[in-house]
Amino acid sequence: MRIVLLGPPGVGKGTLAGFLKEKYDLAHISTGDMLREEIKKGSALGLEIKSVITSGALVSDELVTKLVQNKIEHDLDLKKGFMFDGFPRTVTQAVDLDAILAKVGAPLDFVLNLDADFDVLLKRMTGRRVCRKCGALFHTVTKPTLKPGICDLCGGEVYQRPDDNEKTIQARMEVYQQSTEPIINYYAKQNKIKKVDANLEAAEVRLAVAVFFK
Numbered sequence: 001m002r003i004v005l006l007g008p009p010g011v012g013k014g015t016l017a018g019f020l021k022e023k024y025d026l027a028h029i030s031t032g033d034m035l036r037e038e039i040k041k042g043s044a045l046g047l048e049i050k051s052v053i054t055s056g057a058l059v060s061d062e063l064v065t066k067l068v069q070n071k072i073e074h075d076l077d078l079k080k081g082f083m084f085d086g087f088p089r090t091v092t093q094a095v096d097l098d099a100i101l102a103k104v105g106a107p108l109d110f111v112l113n114l115d116a117d118f119d120v121l122l123k124r125m126t127g128r129r130v131c132r133k134c135g136a137l138f139h140t141v142t143k144p145t146l147k148p149g150i151c152d153l154c155g156g157e158v159y160q161r162p163d164d165n166e167k168t169i170q171a172r173m174e175v176y177q178q179s180t181e182p183i184i185n186y187y188a189k190q191n192k193i194k195k196v197d198a199n200l201e202a203a204e205v206r207l208a209v210a211v212f213f214k
């Protein structure tokens, strides 16, 4: 299966991706993770990316699409399934992704469109904690680490993403509505949208999504 996980920040794309990776052996392509890796390198480009992410805006289509294109053309087993998380985020990216995938003969099967109410998203994002080392996701209320600040899986340091504060979250939501939501219509025209109610608990979301893999 080749799919896109679409939905506002905090809707649970990363959590669902972790599950789908295990259950269906799908490669997980998260542009947010790729950009954070670039920041870790401390390069000039990384610094530029950091200031964009911290503001809640989007990194340029050119840069993000180039990262994804490189991954698809040089670093992905196309015989296996894969899923995009946080990409595409604009209609331009969606059009370019279709072109890149057409070129390698691996078009998308469907798009999971996750949605949840704003107060649910806000709670998920402000409580979200991430392992710096392995990327595992936790939540201060719904999935706390066993030892404070320490990843249950690898012992790495668990931190709060600097863009998970209320002010940046507000900006990210606006960007989502303006730039990303129109993608739903783009894929609806291709008949590829599968709607998922992500107000539900993670386990229920998994059950709802499993239907699409039968």
Ligand code: AMP
Binding pocket: 009, 031, 032, 033, 035, 052, 053, 056, 057, 058, 059, 060, 061, 064, 085, 086, 087, 088, 089, 093, 163, 172
């Ligand atoms: P995420 O980890 O998916 O929430 O992404 C964190 C931040 O990285 C976003 O708020 C954007 O600033 C940037 N980003 C991630 N993916 C993209 C993308 N496809 N296009 C532009 N910016 C992106």
